[in-house]
Amino acid sequence: MKINIEFLNEELPETLKDFFYALGGTPFFLFFLQVFTGIFLLIYYIPSYESAYESVYRITYTIPMGWWIRGLHRYGATLFIFCLFLHMIRVFVTNAYSSPRELTWVAGGILLILSLGAGFTGYSLINDQLSYWATKVGTEIAGSVPLIGHWLSVLIKGGERISQFTVSRLFTLHIFIIPLLLAVFIAAHLLLVRKYGVSFEAERKYPLIPEHLYLEINIFIFLLTFITLISAIFPPELGERANPLRTPSHIKPEWYFYPLYLFLKLVPLKIGIMVPILFIFIFLLYPFIEKSCERLAGRGGVLLLRTAGVLLYLYFVLAIIRESIY
Amino acid sequence: MKNYSYERVVTGILAVLMLIALIIVGGVEVQRRAGRVPEPYISAESLPCYECHTERGLSKISVIGWKKSKHGEKGVGCNECHLPAKEAGEEILTEKTECEDKKVRRSVSFHTCKRCHKKQFEEFEKGLHSSGMKNLELAVRTIGIEKDISSCSSCHSIGSEKNACSSCHIPHLYSTSSARKPETCARCHDGKEKAVYSYFLSSSHGTIFKVKGETWNWELKIEDWKPSLSLPASLIPDSPVCGTCHMIDGSHTVGLHKELSFKVLRMAKKGIYPLKELEREMTSEYAEEILNKRKEELKKVCIRCHTRNFFELKIKELERNIDYADTYLLNALPSLKGIYDTELIPFPQKNKNLLLYQHSYDFLTHFGKGSIY
Numbered sequence: 115m116k117i118n119i120e121f122l123n124e125e126l127p128e129t130l131k132d133f134f135y136a137l138g139g140t141p142f143f144l145f146f147l148q149v150f151t152g153i154f155l156l157i158y159y160i161p162s163y164e165s166a167y168e169s170v171y172r173i174t175y176t177i178p179m180g181w182w183i184r185g186l187h188r189y190g191a192t193l194f195i196f197c198l199f200l201h202m203i204r205v206f207v208t209n210a211y212s213s214p215r216e217l218t219w220v221a222g223g224i225l226l227i228l229s230l231g232a233g234f235t236g237y238s239l240i241n242d243q244l245s246y247w248a249t250k251v252g253t254e255i256a257g258s259v260p261l262i263g264h265w266l267s268v269l270i271k272g273g274e275r276i277s278q279f280t281v282s283r284l285f286t287l288h289i290f291i292i293p294l295l296l297a298v299f300i301a302a303h304l305l306l307v308r309k310y311g312v313s314f315e316a317e318r319k320y321p322l323i324p325e326h327l328y329l330e331i332n333i334f335i336f337l338l339t340f341i342t343l344i345s346a347i348f349p350p351e352l353g354e355r356a357n358p359l360r361t362p363s364h365i366k367p368e369w370y371f372y373p374l375y376l377f378l379k380l381v382p383l384k385i386g387i388m389v390p391i392l393f394i395f396i397f398l399l400y401p402f403i404e405k406s407c408e409r410l411a412g413r414g415g416v417l418l419l420r421t422a423g424v425l426l427y428l429y430f431v432l433a434i435i436r437e438s439i440y
Numbered sequence: 441m442k443n444y445s446y447e448r449v450v451t452g453i454l455a456v457l458m459l460i461a462l463i464i465v466g467g468v469e470v471q472r473r474a475g476r477v478p479e480p481y482i483s484a485e486s487l488p489c490y491e492c493h494t495e496r497g498l499s500k501i502s503v504i505g506w507k508k509s510k511h512g513e514k515g516v517g518c519n520e521c522h523l524p525a526k527e528a529g530e531e532i533l534t535e536k537t538e539c540e541d542k543k544v545r546r547s548v549s550f551h552t553c554k555r556c557h558k559k560q561f562e563e564f565e566k567g568l569h570s571s572g573m574k575n576l577e578l579a580v581r582t583i584g585i586e587k588d589i590s591s592c593s594s595c596h597s598i599g600s601e602k603n604a605c606s607s608c609h610i611p612h613l614y615s616t617s618s619a620r621k622p623e624t625c626a627r628c629h630d631g632k633e634k635a636v637y638s639y640f641l642s643s644s645h646g647t648i649f650k651v652k653g654e655t656w657n658w659e660l661k662i663e664d665w666k667p668s669l670s671l672p673a674s675l676i677p678d679s680p681v682c683g684t685c686h687m688i689d690g691s692h693t694v695g696l697h698k699e700l701s702f703k704v705l706r707m708a709k710k711g712i713y714p715l716k717e718l719e720r721e722m723t724s725e726y727a728e729e730i731l732n733k734r735k736e737e738l739k740k741v742c743i744r745c746h747t748r749n750f751f752e753l754k755i756k757e758l759e760r761n762i763d764y765a766d767t768y769l770l771n772a773l774p775s776l777k778g779i780y781d782t783e784l785i786p787f788p789q790k791n792k793n794l795l796l797y798q799h800s801y802d803f804l805t806h807f808g809k810g811s812i813y
Binding site: 175178179181182324325328329331332335336338339342343345346349 | 444447448450451454455457458461462464465467468469472473
């Protein structure tokens with residue numbers, strides 16, 4: 115009996131062979147890698163304020179190949195966010211978010227924010243010095259949000275201070291709520307891509323099976339090889355155990371939070387919190403804002419907005435470089 | 441139809457790269473495993489001890505040491521050692537305990553260690569180390585030392601039930617690698633009394649140890665100290681240490697020289713006897729036979745690295761030097777005896793003859809003028 119699934123017989127535009135236009139597929143694969151390695155880590159990780167550090171220590175230094183799985187998860191997460199940034203930049207510079215694909219952009223934007231949330235909750239679970247103090251700073255930032263700040267901080271921490279409740283909450287967010295939301299929004303993003311198509315249509319097409327399948331397999335093997343090598347060359351380490359009584363001289367978050375971190379250092383706290391919140395709304399609704407701007411101020415307005423976007427991108431890059439060096 | 445040979449080649453190349461990456465992962469894993477701290481297994485019986493000592497911070501170092509030890513890895517916990525064996529001596533059985541569990545004893549009897557390390561215990565019993573306390577008591581009786589001997593027991597207690605194993609194997613950690621290091625032997629075999637460790641350090645072998653010892657892999661059994669493909673050359677010890685000659689094949693007899701010391705045998709070979717009884721038991725031929733047997737034992741060790749000719753050359757040099765030393769000592773004995781007789785040196789007067797002959801070097805440095813005692 116021949117199973118004939120229409121979807122499998124589809125042909126894809128030739129442009130998909132170009133890595134520049136296929137950056138969305140990379141984080142899609144990495145998402146599954148994160149889930150897969152996350153399940154392995156869950157076997158040994160203990161979500162307890164007292165034992166979390168020991169369990170990560172055991173994974174890193176005692177369990178056979180534990181360092182590799184943790185390396186895949188850690189570097190996979192970094193690459194995941196890096197690819198999302200690249201994908202977003204490509205969509206921005208090629209104007210791919212314009213009508214009718216505004217909602218695709220919104221779903222993608224939510225995916226990026228969720229991924230940053232997954233990154234934050236992920237490294238907060240280790241309970242070493244960086245993790246503890248990053249959680250403390252992170253929750254203090256949340257606590258400074260006007261009106262709901264205190265409530266938000268208590269909600270995340272499960273009380274006034276970092277305790278077992280904080281670990282439990284961050285753990286639930288990291289392994290259940292955020293991955294579930296990611297899965298939902300990935301599905302929504304893909305459905306929207308299928309419904310509204312892609313911005314680059316090509317006359318030449320190529321078959322999904324086997325040619326595109328080969329491409330995907332190659333990307334899969336390449337990424338796995340790349341992250342494996344990075345893990346083997348720089349195996350993930352573990353800092354000192356969290357010590358609430360000793361503030362480290364440098365508390366730095368992961369690189370993808372550097373722009374926000376630098377901004378907070380440069381401006382007063384209230385501004386440092388309100389501006390990023392405003393930025394998130396503008397970022398998510400950008401296609402609509404640009405359209406309104408075009409209606410109101412013509413092409414000049416759009417040019418101004420895009421210039422602001424490019425300048426912001428330059429700030430991101432410079433902030434990441436600066437904080438990596440100093 | 442397109443045959444997709446290009447895609448297949450790319451997939452093949454990437455798969456090979458993946459395989460190489462996995463081999464690298466395997467290599468890193470092997471390296472990390474070598475330096476991995478084993479995970480302790482805490483049995484249900486030992487869990488209350490572990491929890492109480494951890495919570496209250498009691499004997500922290502002992503708990504940390506045990507966690508890193510082979511005992512910890514194999515699940516030999518607190519109760520296996522601190523509940524005394526039924527053969528344990530009265531001193532241990534009647535020892536007072538501060539533990540809530542009144543069956544627990546701080547001291548561990550060598551009979552407890554024997555339950556698992558029978559071979560090592562039997563070898564130890566045959567060796568001179570096991571006579572440490574007996575020799576001290578004998579010395580006290582025969583020579584009539586009036587000084588407090590508690591400081592003597594810091595070394596001589598290797599022959600006691602409580603300290604036999606822990607004298608060389610750090611308690612709780614019970615590491616064989618640290619016991620192999622010459623510093624462990626130096627605890628007793630160095631200083632003014634017996635500068636054996638210092639002599640070793642100033643020898644060619646000792647110099648190699650000083651220069652390279654830090655990089656050596658002390659986890660290797662001494663009998664495996666030979667070139668190997670599985671370890672980088674810098675990790676393999678390339679000079680003998682104390683155990684190489686004195687613990688051949690890891691034997692805990694440590695020399696098998698319990699019956700008579702090398703010095704007494706040398707004297708007997710020359711027909712000189714410090715005690716009349718020895719003259720009846722030990723003919724000069726018999727002494728020579730034992731000395732030759734020991735030389736053959738030594739030869740087996742030396743020729744692991746050196747040629748037979750080199751060994752013969754060096755052993756002749758050594759015998760000549762010892763002969764010189766003995767001749768001078770024998771010449772000095774009457775004068776030394778005269779000094780003793782004048783009682784200028786505060787020295788025990790009982791059994792002087794035995795002192796002069798058997799322990800001339802040792803006792804002079806142990807108790808003579810200028811001694812740290």
